[in-house]
Amino acid sequence: MMTDIVKAIWFLFVGGALGFIYFGGLWWTVKKLPRSRRPHLLTLASLFVRSGFVLVGLFLVARGGRWESIVAALLGMIAVRWALIRRLSPAKEAKRACQEG
Secondary structure (H helix, E strand, O other), X not given: OHHHHHHHHHHHHHHHHHHHHHHHHHHHHHHHHHHOOOHHHHHHHHHHHHHHHHHHHHHHHHOOOOHXXXXXHHXXXXXXXXXXXXXXXXXXXXXXXXXXX
């Protein structure tokens, strides 16, 4: 029983790392687009790299054969998405820019 809880927490963190790679990479890409000479290539390359990491990560999680591990990983990804939206919202970005300048 205890090992199941530890595994679920582990997969929650794995999903969080995958979510940070995916959504953090998306945020980075969007920030770089205005300065990019080839925004379409940047967008496609970012999509393929981010999706590749997430697909490989979820494949490795799914190899265990338990649906609970996949659900925990997806919940970790959703939690990171929610946290990044809260942290990097446009209103907070504008407020930070006003305080800096």
